[in-house]
Amino acid sequence: MTFSNERPFLLVGAGKMGGAMLSGWMAEGVDPSAIIVSDPGPPDEVREVLTKHGIKLVDRPPEDVQPGLVMIAVKPQLMDVVLPGLKSVVASDTLVLSVAAGTPVSVFENAFGRVPLVRAMPNTPAMVKRGITAAFPTAAVSEAQKETVTQLLSSIGQVVWLESEEQVDFVTGVSGSGPAYVFWMAECLAKAGEDVGLPAGMARQLAIATVTGAGELMHQSDIDPSTLRQNVTSPNGTTAAALNVLMADDGLEPLVTAAVQAAVKRAGELAGK
Template sequence: MLSFGSGPLVLVGAGNMGGAMLSGWLKKGVSGSSILVVDPRPSDAMSSKLAEAGARHCESAPEGVTAGILFLAVKPQLMDTVLPSLKPLVGQETIVVSVAAGKTLSYIQSHLGQAACVRAMPNTPAMVGRGVTGAYANERVSADQRQAVEELLKVSGPVEWVPTEGDIDAVTAVSGSGPAYVFYLVECMAEAGRKAGLQADLAMRLARETVAGAGELLYQSPDDASKLRQNVTSPGGTTAAALSVLMAQDGMQPLFDKAIAAAKTRAQELAN
């Protein structure tokens, strides 16, 4: 049974990420009666899930409630509108956890007061219990509070704590946005397969299953990625021929350097 203090676990925003976290909490033993979801327009499926779990739902922040943990799962662009109404939910013992990209702890505290705060960046594989989350806690977060937050975050995968808040922007660029890069890799592989003569639907199935299978192998294997790559690559073979292009001076690494830098810069811009 997960524990998170004397007040309810308040989830603000029950969209894809918030909904994925909520599902994980319920599966791991958090009682629905201890959860309060604040969302003006939850989906029909989410409304049914809340009713089935016995969780309370409000369209806006209710009066007379002090959160044990206040979990902010709203889009960064909505934070200016949403945060002021949430201040009454924050008490001296409340832990505030935000998954909004780019929004700094100082920004959150400017709306909610000097609370114990954690910035976290999960990614969309959390929806299937295979995500990874980078997290940073401010100095007001105690060891016990940090552990409580980690228990909530790790229902969707491992949690990696970073030493500085600035690192969260890099985490956002690598793992937060990273699933989109992998999905685009599938698109590119499938299109290249089509151009090589395969039927488009067959090329897509091959690319999709290859990336999914390689990810599972990486997940299960004790070897690092470079070792697994070398295991596939026979000297002078077909894989080596392809890697001579992908690993060239103008290949994937400099392209990814630029992509990650662009995502990190955008995360920093979202703070303003």
């Protein structure tokens, strides 16, 4: 994971996710003098990271450098504006890493040719370094380049490698959009607490602590979620009564399945499939 002034690491787009990644990379020992960030208006918290580490910030990709790696982290609707400006800096051996949602490999290959390219799908818990990123490499990506990407993305959480680009849409439905499902679960749990008579603030506190605590328990434990569920479910007890509702034929499982399928379908539509 070595970059230099001659072959720097160019980050294009530095939103909140970019800021989280930059902080992680500094902790991993990436040389800040070998990083260039291209963004006309990064948020204040990202500017603080850049200033703290002396990372160079420019409004647009510089034409007089040839990066070893270009990471594209802009919104999909900006691709038509951003990619033409990168053609002059992406060489045949430049590794291109995209974390832009809904933008297929073909878009980048049309812009740059068949350069080494990794399409990645992180999720928002990356901002607290508890995310998971799924990555798909094109055939031009070497094992050494995959290792570099793994090291970079591991700074914000776990990394898994996909066998086909089609799986990116499947990942979108599960982990890409998944945090929103969990947030909604917390909202519903808090509302249910209010409905049975708890003060709103207390219900919210209980719901958030329960969801995050259960998540942390799964994270730290080697025990399967189904076993963890069974361990807290006494026969004929209160949890069993609740699970009889959630695990009914028309309960949570078919709803989650339908939600994931809807997200996967929409991901395909956004990618022009």
